[in-house]
Amino acid sequence: MSAVDTTYPARRPTDGMLALAKDIEANHKRDAAEQSTVPAHVYTDPEYWEREKAAIYDCLPQILCPSALLPDAGMALPHDATGRPLLITRDAQGLVHVFLNVCRHRGTRLVEGVEVCAAKKLVCPYHAWTYSVDGRLLALPRPDTFPDLDKADNGLIELPSIETGGLIWFCPKENPDFSYAEKLGEDFDALGMGEQHFYRRKLHKVKGNWKLIMDAFLESYHVTRLHAQTIGPFFKDGVTSGDMIGPHSRAAVGRLEEMESVDLTDMAQLRRVVTFAYQLLPGALIIPSPDYINVMVMMPQAHDLTLVEDFMLIPELPKTEKARDHWERSWALLDGGVFASEDFRAAELGQQGLSTGAVPELTLGTMEGGIRRYHETVEEALRAAN
Numbered sequence: 001m002s003a004v005d006t007t008y009p010a011r012r013p014t015d016g017m018l019a020l021a022k023d024i025e026a027n028h029k030r031d032a033a034e035q036s037t038v039p040a041h042v043y044t045d046p047e048y049w050e051r052e053k054a055a056i057y058d059c060l061p062q063i064l065c066p067s068a069l070l071p072d073a074g075m076a077l078p079h080d081a082t083g084r085p086l087l088i089t090r091d092a093q094g095l096v097h098v099f100l101n102v103c104r105h106r107g108t109r110l111v112e113g114v115e116v117c118a119a120k121k122l123v124c125p126y127h128a129w130t131y132s133v134d135g136r137l138l139a140l141p142r143p144d145t146f147p148d149l150d151k152a153d154n155g156l157i158e159l160p161s162i163e164t165g166g167l168i169w170f171c172p173k174e175n176p177d178f179s180y181a182e183k184l185g186e187d188f189d190a191l192g193m194g195e196q197h198f199y200r201r202k203l204h205k206v207k208g209n210w211k212l213i214m215d216a217f218l219e220s221y222h223v224t225r226l227h228a229q230t231i232g233p234f235f236k237d238g239v240t241s242g243d244m245i246g247p248h249s250r251a252a253v254g255r256l257e258e259m260e261s262v263d264l265t266d267m268a269q270l271r272r273v274v275t276f277a278y279q280l281l282p283g284a285l286i287i288p289s290p291d292y293i294n295v296m297v298m299m300p301q302a303h304d305l306t307l308v309e310d311f312m313l314i315p316e317l318p319k320t321e322k323a324r325d326h327w328e329r330s331w332a333l334l335d336g337g338v339f340a341s342e343d344f345r346a347a348e349l350g351q352q353g354l355s356t357g358a359v360p361e362l363t364l365g366t367m368e369g370g371i372r373r374y375h376e377t378v379e380e381a382l383r384a385a386n
């Protein structure tokens with residue numbers, strides 16, 4: 001039993017989510033028909049990573065964080081892990097912006113640190129040029145000494161962004177196609193992601209290729225084995241189903257015996273018997289547990305090094321010690337236990353083994369077809385950029 005009230009407003013799953021649940025009920029496993037392979041060099045070759053970076057991470061829309069991290073107008077958050085100095089803000093109208101965290105005067109980093117701050121105005125530490133959280137240059141000291149300066153031309157440099165389904169996305173390139181982000185947003189709205197509260201976040205440094213981390217979330221073959229001591233038993237006898245939303249994967253694991261007694265069109269009931277998971281291109285994972293949601297964002301630094309930021313969202317902030325204990329245990333179980341000590345560790349062990357060259361080609365069983373599919377999507381994105 002949960003120590004807190006986790007009742008959600010009545011919500012209906014999207015048609016796509018329902019179709020997966022119906023598949024599970026009909027016991028239509030969507031396993032691959034055949035074994036397949038993935039070449040090892042896609043994880044170990046630094047040049048391959050450079051191509052992925054240019055074609056994928058420097059081009060495609062990607063998630064930065066959940067909306068719940070910046071709940072109020074006037075908030076700002078420096079964000080560096082994508083390799084760019086970004087500044088995420090929420091303006092007075094509640095609109096999200098993603099800027100380069102760089103003063104237009106002489107290029108100084110505008111906001112220091114890595115924490116969310118309540119700012120309204122952003123004052124450069126060097127000569128105190130002052131910006132609004134919507135990016136406008138509001139004022140500068142001794143404006144008479146800049147006779148040719150037009151303030152309107154010297155606002156912060158903004159990158160394309162969108163807030164949908166309780167997540168903040170950005171794109172490093174102009175004119176991005178956010179249509180799949182919006183489509184996914186329908187599922188995340190059904191999960192009530194936008195109404196969640198931010199509970200905890202942690203930036204993990206994983207010594208493994210970003211796709212090795214994705215792989216661990218693209219098959220259920222390991223779940224009752226690698227996770228035998230943690231969440232494995234919960235997934236015993238689970239039936240898996242999945243589909244694609246553009247380049248993004250959506251998976252569902254259901255416990256068949258429990259599904260009969262449940263109204264699948266009620267989101268809260270459905271979540272108790274079917275666990276959904278989303279594996280997004282380039283590298284993000286959305287993992288809703290029955291009463292909370294983890295969002296994981298992968299930010300590769302090199303072919304063998306990935307920063308992963310894990311966020312935990314909960315339906316209401318804890319009001320009692322008992323409630324806090326409950327969420328603290330969930331956070332420790334998933335972030336520290338399942339993800340860090342098990343899935344990320346498996347990715348690091350994979351990198352260590354593959355870098356020896358001993359296994360030039362990885363073998364995938366029919367339960368691991370999701371990995372093959374994901375790698376094809378990555379290859380497609382590489383081809384599209386050429």
Ligand code: FES
Pocket residue numbers: 103104105106107108124125126127128129
């Ligand atoms: S560099 Fe920012 S005010 Fe001068």
Ligand SMILES: [Fe+2]
Pocket residue numbers: 216217222223226227343
């Ligand atoms: Fe796992």
